[in-house]
Amino acid sequence: MNNDKNVDKLKVIPLGGLGEFGMNCMAIRYKDDIIVIDAGLMFPEDELLGVDIVVPDITYLLENRAMVRGILLTHGHEDHIGGLPRILTELNVPVYGTEFTLTYVEGKLEEHKLLDGADLIEMVPGERFNIGPFNIQPIRVTHSLVDCVALAVRTPVGTIVHTGDFKIDLSSPDGKPFDLHSFAELGKEGVLLLLQDSTNCDRPGYTPGELAVRPRLDEIFSRAKRRLFFSCFSSSIHRIKLAMDLAHQHGRKVALIGRSMDNATEIAQDLGYINPPEGLLIHSGQIRDFPPEKVCVMISGTQGEPMSALSRAAVDNHKHAKIEAGDTVLLSSRVIPGNEKSIFSMIDHLYRRNAKVIYDDGASGLIHVSGHASQEELRLMINLLRPKFFVPVHGDYRHLTRHIEVATSTTIPERCILIEDGEVLELDANSATKTGKVTSGRVLIDSGSTSDVIEDIIIRDRKHLSEAGLVLAIISIDKMTGRQEGTAEIVTRGFAVNEEGMHAEARKIIQRTLETSSDEEKRDWMLIKEKIRADLKRYIQKNTGRRPMVMPVILEI
Structure with missing residues (x-):
């Protein structure tokens, strides 16, 4: 007979994403079975000289490798799937994701020569399945990417709901709205723990839906006198589709420039998310075959990445994308904190070309909307699910703290708990207690490789050399x-x-x-x-x- 008092406790162990943005990775353990939700990366801060990506330390998973049953992906953004190549080289377990997410993952694993040995399993929103003692229900949510899900994990102890990244958009352009009904049903059934996205917890009100940008973008398309260069995040499939629809409506041909834009559009077309009218798309080499007012160039590089297509075009160093006086350049995206210098440097170069540049400067009319829920949506989800316990995920410490204030204001969760990477939260039907820590932290990767791990001493030496x-x-x-x-x-x-x-x-x-x-x-x-x-x-x-x-x-x- 096993006398371990904790044998029937459920353990929730964040390995990344709680205390920083990115690197999202959460382990859930019951007895001798572990599932992992997401396997993301984080892009390095300036002081991490020469480091390309940062991934979570998975020592805990490697120490318990025989118990790990699979990795469940909520959606296909890099901060949720980018660490997979690194993890799968050390821990080859099944990977579950929606159709669109797995298509993204396939490309990433193929790049690292890991696809042949990978076990990728599609999950369909609304269709439940079992992994060991866990019953998994993917639930459709809306975000800035398509085919995203939250995960309801039914365990012998109770139900955990992990929202993934989400906002509540009931008029999603792909006709697949946020599934409020399933969340309401879960609330009736009873939820032990809610793990909720903290990204926009400091924004009051509601996040506008994707279609909210259409009026302002329509106006920009109608007023552009010459070529229109349209740049957005390549993963923003809804925005790409909207830009193509508006180009068609305003009699413009569309040329795609930039590898990430090409790849994302190709996947979206293959899976039916984008169906451009015949003849709308032209090759980038054909741009000069049409009058300037009849062309829309969809170009990657909205964050001013040094070798991106838009950055090269801004300094007149791109074979096909030539930006000339009177052209309009639209950045339909937000300025990600940390990228301000490179973005505004690129905008300066565009002004030197005498282009008209439109970016998210707070002017009237929306050219970009967030993919994350604001305060009222967060409260709405808490009211629907009525969880016994609440833990904020995805964010810096200040976001997690602020999110607890938002959750507490609903008076629903019996207890709101702030945990960080590596801390172990143990739950049973009536209690949630922090019981210790496991190894966690950051693994620094050089050259985009899955094996070139950088030790802290190397970063210290690089910093020393750069300063002295x-x-x-x-x-x-x-x-x-x-x-x-x-x-x-x-x-x-x-x-x-x-x-x-x-x-x-x-x-x-x-x-x-x-x-x-x-x-x-x-x-x-x-x-x-x-x-x-x-x-x-x-x-x-x-x-x-x-x-x-x-x-x-x-x-x-």
């Missing part, structure tokens, strides 16, 4: 006598000082260090290098106030 520069001391030593041959060569990079004076003194210090070292010390190259490094570092810091990275190199001759 490098001093390289190359010393030739006779391996027979242990004596220095000639004078040391001093090389500096990124270190602006009076080089001649410093170099001469540095050579003297190296010579003095060698002369005062014993024969035994001289036979230990590592020890000698460390002594030279310490003496040079002390001299440079004392005389210049700077702390460059000092690297002695000993050449045996």
Whole structure:
């Protein structure tokens, strides 16, 4: 007989996404079965020099690999699927997602040569299925991407609802509105725990539906005198479809430029989300075959990414996308925090081309709407589901805290609990308690690879080099006598000082260090290098106030 008091407890363990935006990954464990909701990445902050992507530390899953039954994906954005290649190289378990999400995943896994060994299983909104002791019900939600779901997970302890990213749009352009009815039914049945998207918890009111941008975009299409360059997130399938509809309505041909725009549109056409009229789409090489007022160029690069199509066009460095005086450039997107500098630099270049630039500057009329629920929608969901316990997910600490205030104002959850990455929340039918921590954190990936993991010390070295520069001391030593041959060569990079004076003194210090070292010390190259490094570092810091990275190199001759 098992006397473990916790054997029947349900454990909820966030491995990413609670305390930061991105890297969403949540483990749910009952006894010896674990399911994982989402496997996202995060794009690095500026101080993570040379790092391409950041993914969650999955040590906990690897330690319990025999228990992991599958990964369930709520939708196809990078912050929910981008960590999959890294995870599947270490933990090849079934991956569940909707049709559109899995199509995105296939492309990503193929790129990393992981598709052949992957077990991808489609889930259909409304159709329940079992994974071990868990009964999963995907529920249709609306977001800025298509084919998104929330997940109701029925367990022996009670039902957990994970909203994924959502907003409540009852007039979705694809005719697949937010499934309010299923959430209401769950509320009647009883919900133990609600895990709810925190992204817009500080915005009052309701988030407008996707069709709210149509009037302003229609006006822009009608007023554009010459070519119209339309840029939005390539995953915004509804926005791409709307732009194509408006182009057709205003007699413009559509050219697609940019790999991500091409890929997203191709997938959306294959799955029936976009059906452009025959003859509407033209090849990018045909743009100049039509009068400027008869062309709409849909182009990727709305966030000013350095090598994106729009950034290259802004500096007149794109083969087909030539932006000229009088052309209109519309950025139908929001400025993602952290990208301001690159976006406004790109906009400056567009103004230098004498283009008319329209972006989300708070002017009248919507050119972009968020894909995340605002406060009233969050309250509405809580009122529908009537959960016993509430945990905010997806956001920085301040968002999680603010979201708890919103949830508390409804007076419905018995208890609202703020947990962060790695913290274990244990639940039974009547209680929810934080009981400890598991290993969690960030894994830094270089070069977009799934294997080039960057250690913190490398980032520290890169930061040190970028701020203080490098001093390289190359010393030739006779391996027979242990004596220095000639004078040391001093090389500096990124270190602006009076080089001649410093170099001469540095050579003297190296010579003095060698002369005062014993024969035994001289036979230990590592020890000698460390002594030279310490003496040079002390001299440079004392005389210049700077702390460059000092690297002695000993050449045996």
